[in-house]
Amino acid sequence: MADVNVSTASSRLPGPEPDRPGSSGPTFDLIELLFFAYRDFIGDADEVLAEIGFGRAHHRVLHFVNRHPGMRVADLLDVLKITKQSLGRVLRELVDDGYVVQKAGPADRRQRLLYLTSKGEALARDLATLQTRRLARALTECGPGARVTIRRFLVAMIDTEAREEVERLIARADRAVRNRTR
Amino acid sequence: MADVNVSTASSRLPGPEPDRPGSSGPTFDLIELLFFAYRDFIGDADEVLAEIGFGRAHHRVLHFVNRHPGMRVADLLDVLKITKQSLGRVLRELVDDGYVVQKAGPADRRQRLLYLTSKGEALARDLATLQTRRLARALTECGPGARVTIRRFLVAMIDTEAREEVERLIARADRAVRNRTR
């Protein structure tokens, strides 16, 4: 893999050379801020989840099923990029506890399309509210127009190969929400 | 290519509608983008780390010790917000493999001040380079001025109680780096 070359190539001694890639560069503080920001962003929901014995894995499933009612298990695996064995455990707990239901696909009955129960929707809404609140607060502090910049930045941070799919995913979910609330 | 779609997508109106009361909120897409952006941001380093049998925990320690040479174990625990038992294992591996050294504090000899070896610095630099490169690319795509907005956003996402400490941490590290490279 190309990363091996990176590792060996830059194994020179650290010195006061002017072109040190890690030297406070213009983005070094952003690395740390991203770490702290993401930790706190996730932390809100973690507390709620811990109370009912769930973790982040459950949150991710709740979130995406909520955004994409009727999505297939395979789709979820693709989005989360985990194995079906890993997902299986989490999904079973969510189903057993009455947060998620699975219905056979109308056209292809092998599919187990995923939906949230009202209980699941309530939890997903609570979690989303916490994160939305933090985001809204942050956006307010950044002033108007910041949203567009920040959205563009987040997209630009995603692997170029994955961007298109992510954008499609979001657009499709937004369309679904529009239909539901119409 | 994908970039065309991205630019058209992000020049569109973001989200369903800018401000819709009672809906899933205008920040819903940002929740997902943050998830994907952070995953890919971390993913670069994960690959390198996996090759030498390390994980994210090692990365975090490398990063902060690199930024704060001579920091105490207690400081690290405070920053990472994990238990010393968890840190212990990771730290031992890093020391055993020659990435980190511990020296007794000059004033208080109970302290084991943490430093990177040149080997540790090389690895930390490699990892930082990957993340810095992604960040720099993303900032470029966002145009000039975006950096300020994004930095402000990331700070605003941090718990208000923790912000001051984080800002101090970053400022101190930047100062240290400036002194080292002078």
Added chain:
DNA sequence: CCTAATATGTCAATATGGCTGACGTAAACG
């Protein structure tokens, strides 16, 4: 000086959330 507090390390047990490999079952497809 002795005791208490501090900084750190470590042992043991446990949980979560990933992973691989192998196998089963039902349904669709050709």
Added chain:
DNA sequence: CGTTTACGTCAGCCATATTGACATATTAGG
């Protein structure tokens, strides 16, 4: 038919986190 697809599941492993208890050195205070 037989093959492929969509999904589930069993068994075991690994990484990272947790709590609780205890050990050791060193500093600080009455």
